[in-house]
Amino acid sequence: MSYLETNAKFVPTGFRKLLYLNWPVILLLAAVSSFGFLMLYSVAGGSATPWMEPQVKRFGVGMVAMLVVAMVPIWFWRNMALIAYGGSLALLVAVDMFGEVGMGAQRWIDLGPIRLQPSELMKISLVMFLAAYYDWLPLRRTSHPFWVLLPVVFISIPTLLTLAQPDLGTALLLLIGGATVMFAAGVHWAYFATVIAAGVGTIYAVFASRGTTWQLLKDYQYRRIDTFLDPSNDPLGAGYHITQAKIALGSGGWTGRGFMQGTQSRLNFLPEKHTDFIFTTLAEEFGFVGASTLLALYALIIFFCLVSAVNNRDRFASLVTIGIAMTFFLFFAVNMSMVMGLAPVVGVPLPLVSYGGSAMLVLLLAFGLVQSAHVHKPR
Amino acid sequence: MKRPPKETQQSARSIGRRSLVIGASQLAMVGVLGWRMRSMQVDEGDIYRSLAEENRINMRLIAPARGLVFDRNGVPLAVNEQNYRVIITREDAGDVDDTLDRLARLINLSPEEVESAKAEMARRPAFVPVTVAERVPWDDVAKVTVNAPALPGITAEVGLSRHYPRGSDTAHVVGYVGPVSDYDLSKIEDPDPLLQIPRFQIGKTGVEAKYEDVLRGSAGTKRIEVNAAGRVMREIDREEGKSGADIQLAIDSRLQSYAEARLEGESASVVVMDLESGDLRAVASAPTFDPNLFVRGISGPDWRALNENKYRPLSAKTVQGAYPPGSTFKMVVAMAALESGLVGPEDTEYCPGYTEVGGTRFHCWKRGGHGNVNMHRSLQESCDVYYYEVSQKIGIDRIAEMARRLGVGVEHDVPMSAVSMGVAPDTQWKRDRYGEAWRIGDTVNASIGQGYVLATPLQLAVMSARLATGRDVRPRLVHSVGGVIQPSGAGEPMGLNENFLRRVRAAMFDVSNAQRGTGFGARIVAEGMQMAGKSGTSQVRRITAEERARGVTSNADLPWERRDHALWVNFAPYDNPRFAVSVVVEHGGGGSSVAAPIARDVTLQALYDGPPPLEAYPSNLRDAIAEQQKRIENHVARGMTASDRA
Structure with a gap:
């Protein structure tokens, strides 16, 4: 029984819950999604089909789902955490065995009407499960080596499974999302420092050994890493997309070329212009003003989530909010870094803007949890 | 698990602190993203903008x-x-x-x-x-x-x-x-x-x-x-x-069409040159081909038919065909002899029908011989022995030099493909070409336009033009380019002795117009239009002793490829020359009987700028000519409609 349950009599009930929703976040989500609708309309050459219309419908369904999740008390979701994690893990394994191959990677599982991406589901389930774990774990054991090792295993299993698909972007999100929950829960900073130092050290060793007698990787592996880190080495292959994306983004200038006037996307120079690279179209057509506005909207969502988390005295509610906020943050930060040439192309969509049902639905369900956490706190 | 209020507070405080760290690092990342956006879009925007333009704009x-x-x-x-x-x-x-x-x-x-x-x-x-x-x-x-x-x-x-x-x-x-x-x-x-x-x-x-x-x-x-x-x-x-x-x-398409039609059935060529400007009024080579076939992309069978035809329709024989000029070369030798000062116009040689040089007997075409022959008669009756003797006196180098001055064996600047230079051989040439010394027999052969001498129909027309005018007339095929008139080919006086030239021309006049002239049968009788010419019959190969034994004595008995070339050069009118003409009929037989009538008809067409009156022909030929004119007119008309339809 957590703090919240003991104070359940102070929690809003019935329709009064609607008043206590985190309305700024809802409005911001709608605003960001609207940006997405606009861009999907634009990249289709001024047409609601084939992308905008389904996206709007999904947004509608997603919003309803979010409200439903928000209405359910947060402690119910805490109790569901283990089931959610176990289920997601089972689906991930299933996908590795029976999953369809899409975009060169095994990611989907076909459940009749819905095509499900278990790795998407896992992003929330992992955060939920870790939050519930720390809610259950006595505070003083938080930094105990054994009780630190356990969540590391919880994180590692799905991370390795998605890495095997291979879906580098999702693996990265799971890893950092999970680590963030651990960090927020108060695991001693020395663990993080050690891991980061070890990681940096390994990377340094790998590169420093190149060309020496004790070289750690084979030559072709180095070349692959080179191309991955700097696609301009391969201007007609991997580099082509990123070069075109940068041209689109840069040519936007201060105010952009105007709605539906972006030549790069209009003329099909951009790859995946309705999915992973949609930000480039936005930046091209609305310029720095439009792009930084979207960035600000994203930042505000994170801000309101963190404020809600800090003000919530329920450990599970806070941790789940922080974890989801971090996952959401990672989505747009990695995507933007990728299209701006700051990070290698790993295939992470721009949250709520990129076309894609699975991602949007899962994100809105996640924000349902955030809302539920926000609503179900004693007033 | 119920958490005591103290622990709850501790947890909330810890989460608050850690959230601050998380929020701060997120804010830093947002700052990096914003800064990157700014530097790409604002600071480097122009670079990317121009890259985008290059991308989408294609020339x-x-x-x-x-x-x-x-x-x-x-x-x-x-x-x-x-x-x-x-x-x-x-x-x-x-x-x-x-x-x-x-x-x-x-x-x-x-x-x-x-x-x-x-x-x-x-x-x-x-x-x-x-x-x-x-x-x-x-x-x-x-x-x-x-x-x-x-x-x-x-x-x-x-x-x-x-x-x-x-x-x-x-x-x-x-x-x-x-x-x-x-x-x-x-x-x-x-x-x-x-x-x-x-x-x-x-x-x-x-x-x-x-x-x-x-x-x-x-x-x-x-x-x-x-x-x-x-x-x-x-x-x-x-x-x-x-x-x-x-x-x-400079081509006159009407004359050109007439010439092509007149050559129909022969493997032959005609060049008509305007003496005033060097304009090439007609440069006709037969048989010919339809150039429109090539524009469309010629079919395999058509190409093979053109390429394997033994009359070589694709070849422009006027400039690509180099033939032994035969007796048409005699004017060159005559002029070289006169200009050398070693031979006078009235000096005679005795022609017994042959001459012996270095143990080889060289025959005159007239087995019985011409008796005593001067320059005039040697041209008029085409006596070979006169030239055998004269050429030995003056030497090949003088002959070659005169040939080049008159336009044989030199390059003429006409914009046609694969223009041949012909050959005006001399001692140096033979040394360079064969690494052998020039022999006297070579000179004797060259003196009647055989042996190493080769001339194209164009060169023969130029030779005739230069003899007629005394100027170094140059052929001009292109009259103007983009409205800019090309330099005239009228040329400057060559410095040849006018008296000698007059004598050669007079001899050529008698070739065409004197009873005993070789070209008398193809004369023009219209007053003021008469032409002066010279026939040539050049051997492709000697008739061998064996063939002679088999009874092969005349051309007609030989296969086509081995018959003589029939040549003719002339200018007209004699009194006031306007055109120089050359005709070569490959393996056609005798120059005076085959080439001269063609030249006469083409010359008359040029002089009258259209079909000439029948009165220009000797009366005995008029019926046949009338017939021929009608046939050719039909032919020209038919040919034109055919190509217009294509």
């Missing part, structure tokens, strides 16, 4: 209209003809097979055309238009246009293609165009980007090839917006190219 070349070729009177010889083609765009066509079936029912389409269109469509992206049929008649274009709704993706398009209205008559002079080959490209150091345009055509032979730079014009450009797949989205602007310059030839 395409517009082929300029090729310059036209006219004859001296403005009659078009090479034009650009509009023609229609039917094209199909796969992505608009729906069911391609079905659409093509419907098209084939509507207009005349061969199964091959349909198949090749399908094959090309399969190779190319769906948005690239593919030609189904070319040179479609207007009726079919109308049918396609009217039935457009039933033929999705099919349109009729207009294009330009080269056409030669006079067809085969001017084929060797004007030449023809054809698609650029890899070989063409390899020859050019810095190829015009135009040559990369698919189906672009360049001059392959004749004036079309020699004046390619002038006729081609310069490319226009259009800027088009394309997408990453290369698909044209829209045209932004265009700058029209400069059409090629027009060329006016």
